Structure formats: structure tokens, C-alpha cells
Amino acid sequence: MKKVQQSFEYLQCDDLQFLAPEDAALLVHAQQSVIHAYAPYSKFRVAAIVKLDNGETVTGTNQENASYPVGICAERTALSAASSLYPGVGIEAIAVSYQNEQGESTVPISPCGICRQTLAEYEQRQHKPIRIILGGQTGPVWLINSVLDILPFSFSADSMK
Ligand code: THU
Numbered sequence: 001m002k003k004v005q006q007s008f009e010y011l012q013c014d015d016l017q018f019l020a021p022e023d024a025a026l027l028v029h030a031q032q033s034v035i036h037a038y039a040p041y042s043k044f045r046v047a048a049i050v051k052l053d054n055g056e057t058v059t060g061t062n063q064e065n066a067s068y069p070v071g072i073c074a075e076r077t078a079l080s081a082a083s084s085l086y087p088g089v090g091i092e093a094i095a096v097s098y099q100n101e102q103g104e105s106t107v108p109i110s111p112c113g114i115c116r117q118t119l120a121e122y123e124q125r126q127h128k129p130i131r132i133i134l135g136g137q138t139g140p141v142w143l144i145n146s147v148l149d150i151l152p153f154s155f156s157a158d159s160m161k
Pocket of ligand 1: 073110
């Protein structure tokens with residue numbers, strides 16, 4: 001028996017002004033898009049912007065429902081819309097931002113488990129990683145190279161071979 005350790009590297013930027021301009025623009029787009037969330041129950045507004053290889057961007061926001069489990073996260077809204085509007089076009093990056101009920105948002109949030117699994121499917125489908133850019137309305141920004149970094153031991157189509 002042996003102990004196995006797994007770790008990953010990500011970048012933390014103290015402020016979005018230190019990001020590459022295209023990443024900063026994507027995150028600002030996410031910050032501005034939280035107003036389009038439909039979150040009357042949690043009052044937690046999330047926006048995700050998918051940047052495609054053809055340069056297009058697609059916005060998703062969380063869409064809640066009186067039957068709570070029916071609600072869908074911003075990330076999956078954006079990924080489903082991008083894949084439907086631009087089938088076969090690769091995904092380069094996704095930026096996520098949010099605002100809580102008090103309008104506060106100073107630390108990044110990271111995608112929930114279902115959204116990580118969804119991102120993993122899109123990575124697998126396109127045979128390349130999707131850069132993940134996470135930030136609040138203000139404060140530090142995290143740059144993650146691939147969802148597999150934050151979804152260790154992931155289950156995929158390969159697992160069924
Ligand atoms: N939510 C997202 O849209 N994305 C995340 O990364 C975390 C959570 C939504 C789901 C629900 O509408 C609300 O935030 C509270 O969980």
C-alpha cells in the first residue's frame with residue numbers, strides 16, 4: 001500500500017486588471033450579466049459566459065423554479081446554449097461571477113459538482129481543456145486550466161470502455 005497525493009496548480013490574480021485583456025473582458029461580461037439571472041428563491045444571482053473558438057460569446061444565468069430541483073445553474077445554461085447555437089464549435093473558456101442577496105461578491109465561487117461533471121463532458125467531447133475564470137464583482141480572480149483539476153477521479157465515457 002502507498003499514499004498517493006494529487007495536487008493542482010491554478011493562478012490567483014489579486015484583481016482583474018492583472019488578467020489578460022480577453023480574460024478580463026469575459027469576467028466583466030459575467031459580472032454585468034448577473035442581473036439577468038432568474039433567482040427569486042435563493043436570491044443568489046450567477047452568470048457564466050462561454051467563449052467559443054470562433055470568437056463568439058454565449059451567456060447563461062441561473063434559472064430557478066418553484067419546484068427547486070428543476071432550477072439550472074448558470075454554467076449549464078451557458079454550455080447548453082453554446083452547444084445548441086454553435087454546434088461543433090470548440091469552447092475556449094468560461095467565466096463565472098455572481099452576486100448574493102446583499103449584493104456582496106468579493107471572493108470567487110466555483111462550479112457545483114453537476115456543473116463540473118458537465119464541463120468534463122464538454123472537454124472530453126472536444127478533446128481539449130476549457131479555461132475556467134472565476135471571480136466576484138470585486139476581489140481576487142482564480143484561473144483554472146481544466147475542470148479535471150477540480151474534479152479528480154472523474155467519471156467519463158472512457159470509464160465505460
Ligand atoms: N448556482 C449557479 O448557477 N452556479 C454555481 O456555480 C453555484 C450555484 C446557482 C444555483 C441556484 O440557482 C443558486 O445558485 C443557489 O445555489
